[in-house]
Amino acid sequence: MLTLMKQVRFSKYKTQISLMVATGIPQSRLSTIENGYYPPKAEEARKIAKALGVRIKDLFPNGNGGPKK
Numbered sequence: 001m002l003t004l005m006k007q008v009r010f011s012k013y014k015t016q017i018s019l020m021v022a023t024g025i026p027q028s029r030l031s032t033i034e035n036g037y038y039p040p041k042a043e044e045a046r047k048i049a050k051a052l053g054v055r056i057k058d059l060f061p062n063g064n065g066g067p068k069k
Contacts, residue, residue, distance in 0.1 A: 005034045005059055008052050022051035 002010075009019060010036060014036070020027045025044055033040045033048070040060060049056040 003034055004061070005048065006058050008054055008059060009034070012052050014052065019048065019051055023047040 009016075014022075016027045016030050019025075019030055023030075023044075024045060030048075031040045033044065045060050049054050049059045052059065058062070
């Protein structure tokens with residue numbers, strides 16, 4: 001199951017590494033957020049949304065990347 005964050009990242013042709021460079025958030029942390037293991041902190045959500053060119057509420061409508069199944 002693709003989380004919304006991963007779908008958006010793929011649609012923008014970004015890798016986790018390029019997102020790490022753009023946000024300053026470690027790749028391992030981005031992975032846990034993207035795969036729904038942990039919700040992003042407010043500042044992380046802001047940085048990720050800005051780097052992907054979307055609104056925070058469009059990227060994390062439930063306050064996280066989606067439930068891990």
